[in-house]
Amino acid sequence: MKTLIQNGTVYTNGQLIHTDVLIDGDQIQALGDFGDLGDEVGRVINASGRLVAPGLVDVHVHYRDPGQTQKETIRTGSAAAAHGGFTTVGAMPNVEPAPDTPERVAEMAKRNREEGLVHIAQYATITTGRSGDQLVDFAGVKEAGAFAVSNDGSGVQTAGTMYQAMQGAAAAGLPLAAHVEDNSLLFGGVMNEGERSRQLGVPGAPSVSESAQVARDLVLAKATDVHYHICHVSTKESIAMVRFAKQQGVNVTCEASPHHLLLADKDIPAGDSNYKMNPPLRSEEDRQALLAGLLDGTVDMIATDHAPHTVGDKPGDFTKAANGITGSETAFAELYTKLVKTGICSLTKLLDLLTAKPADLFGLDQAGHLEPGKPADIAIFDLDHESEIKQEDYWSKGINTPFTGDRVYGATVMTLVDGQVVYERKED
Incomplete structure (x- = not known):
């Protein structure tokens, strides 16, 4: 019928x-x-x-299943996606056990189909256990159903490991989505280092912890010709480097999250850990650079980084709370209200960033377009x-x-x- x-x-x-x-x-x-x-x-x-509209496409969600189902499950996460208008999502691999073998990827893909209310594309990890230097079988995880690889939540710390990972992902035809963070530059910080961190008395991490690794990875991406995708880009330096790298022919894409586009560290109320995420909210200057990158095409798509936690994971102590906020159910309405209705961005541009662009760039050829035959x-x-x-x-x-x-x-x-x-x- x-x-x-x-x-x-x-x-x-x-x-x-x-x-x-x-x-x-x-x-x-x-x-x-x-x-x-x-x-x-x-x-x-x-x-x-x-x-x-075409069902929205979000290439960055965390469903915590298996391993931390008190936070979220495939069923509840995909229900939240549907509530937000998303019909295709990419599930990050920071679950326990991680999908780091073809067998585990195949099992995750099967569960996604059986338990999800929306289409769930599955990431495999870059390295075994999402840590260390042991690379996964890139061809094997792709054959098992992975649409991309990522260690999201952790930056790949060793340049040699990232170089070899890019070679392997490129050979397998898999996008490599990177959480860009140099741990040696964090210095115990839990929010962006700046005036607001000093006002709150909260340890700050310099924004170069992101941009330094972006610089490294862009050089490696040019050398390997991998599709290199930067997750939740957040600094003005990162935007400038991505813009330049695209001009030089590097196969790089990047995403911005709604919270980094709409909020800055100055907006963080004292003691409210619902404003704590990784990467952290940056300066207003960084936020404006993200918006400029969104409008000129440097930022290729919007992705929510939907990261649910229990109430106990988010105590009033900012230093002890887990990183991450939910995003599936608020993204479109927040972006439409604060970017489109204010005249910053057109509705067609916003929809493109949430539908066709992520689908096309990640090879999700059945998603992102409302047209006959789809x-x-x-x-x-x-x-x-x-x-x-x-x-x-x-x-x-x-x-x-x-x-x-x-x-x-x-x-x-x-x-x-x-x-x-x-x-x-x-x-x-």
Whole structure:
């Protein structure tokens, strides 16, 4: 039976058009003005006044499953993604045991299919156990289902290891997504070193802990021709180096997170560990550089770095709290409200950064596009009415976000995966 989404403003091929979307089974059949199709359609969804977009794509989430399921599971994490309008996500490999062998990757891919409410692409690690210098079998993990490799949460500390990893990933045709952080430059810091860290009396780490490793890796990436992807870029120096490297033909992409685009270290209230993440919130100058990079194409995509923790993981003591905030359920509304409605970024640009760009650059060829023949992965958003982000509405196990209580536009109304509704907002 077919489904018809009528009267919406549809984002397709980089444009916003007023049209209907006809779904046949798990695929988009056609776009157009279909009127009344009678018994041919089993459900008509009225999208009048709504944005109808390709399901959002997030190449950076943490589902904690297996090993830390008190924080999140595949089921709850993917439900949170659906609540935020995401239909394809990339699950990072910092779970226990880590997917560092073809067998473990295959098992994770199987569980993702069976337990996920959205499409979950699986990262393998770069090194065994996500630490040390023992490289994984790159060809083997790709054959088993990995779409990319990453040690996210830990920077690869040894240049020789990274060089060999890039060679192996390039040979296997796998993107290498790097958490860029030189541990020797942290000096015990738990937030960005600057005026705010001194005001709060919290140990600060210099931003060169990121940019120094970016510099190293860009040279290695040019030498190996790997697709080198920088996770959660956060400093003005990193942006400048990526911009230059692209001009020199380096195959580099990078992502920015909503929290680094919208917040700076000056926004951190004393004692609120929901503002603690890694990389930390940087200076306002860094934030403005990220926004400039987003607008000029240096930043290729937005990714949430959804990182749920228990309440016990986030005590009031900033120095002892775990790094990370949730992001799947707040990302689109926060970005639309604070970037699009304020005139900083166009809606089409934001949607491109959240759909086609991540899908195309990571080879997720069934995601990111709303057009005939593609899977019916669709998100419908309410751009016209303000709502409050409430803790009780989260589908994730994690409530660790500084965005709770914000009043925003762009709430998700409905999310479909393969033509099936996996989230639908309850109307008041």
